[in-house]
Amino acid sequence: ALGESQLHRLASGIVRRREIIVAYKSRLGGHPLIKFPEVGEGVGHAYHLAIALIDFAAAKKDRAAVMNYLKQAGIGTQVHYIPIPLMPYYSTTADINEFPESMAYYRRALSLPCFPQLSDSDIARICSVLEVALS
Numbered sequence: 001a002l003g004e005s006q007l008h009r010l011a012s013g014i015v016r017r018r019e020i021i022v023a024y025k026s027r028l029g030g031h032p033l034i035k036f037p038e039v040g041e042g043v044g045h046a047y048h049l050a051i052a053l054i055d056f057a058a059a060k061k062d063r064a065a066v067m068n069y070l071k072q073a074g075i076g077t078q079v080h081y082i083p084i085p086l087m088p089y090y091s092t093t094a095d096i097n098e099f100p101e102s103m104a105y106y107r108r109a110l111s112l113p114c115f116p117q118l119s120d121s122d123i124a125r126i127c128s129v130l131e132v133a134l135s
Contacts (some may be wrong), residue, residue, distance in 0.1 A: 016116040017047035020123060024050055024112060027127040033059050033134055049080060050114035052130075056107065059134045063110060069133040075126050078111040 021036070028034045035053045039045045056063050067077050083102035085094035096103055112126060 013116045014046055016118075017050075017114055018045075020114050020116075020118055021047050021050055023120065023123045024052070024127065027124065028052065028130070031131065031134075034130075047114065050112040051080070052110050052112055053105070053108040054110055054134070061134060063107075066130075066133045067110070070126075070129055073125075073129045075129055076113060079106070079109060080111050081109065082106065 025036050029036065033055045037051060037053065054063070054066075056066070063079070067079075070077050081102075083096075083099050083106050084090050085096045085099055085103075086106070087094075112130070113122070
């Protein structure tokens with residue numbers, strides 16, 4: 001019953017999350033330290049995460065410090081998709097060097113807020129605070 005009641009909101013939620021991603025890309029896409037994953041032409045996407053790929057090393061910033069700065073401003077961020085060698089179960093057996101792409105992605109990934117109720121002014125504020133955190 002819960003799933004059925006949420007199905008009618010699915011399409012509008014995807015549309016709004018897509019708008020949020022477009023807004024992030026529009027505002028932050030020209031930033032030299034920030035990129036966003038591309039979605040292939042004709043590919044459907046649920047936009048359930050808004051992942052910014054940030055060159056923290058070039059910014060000379062620690063991701064945890066940037067996340068804390070955003071948190072202090074009331075902006076929650078997360079890191080998704082932890083590479084296998086960093087997971088506790090595999091940490092003693094998996095070799096980080098065997099996962100160079102996963103590790104490169106992980107070092108740069110930061111999930112920004114992306115829920116349908118996010119307002120355009122919320123997005124502008126998130127972008128402004130992130131830009132300050134990286135400066």
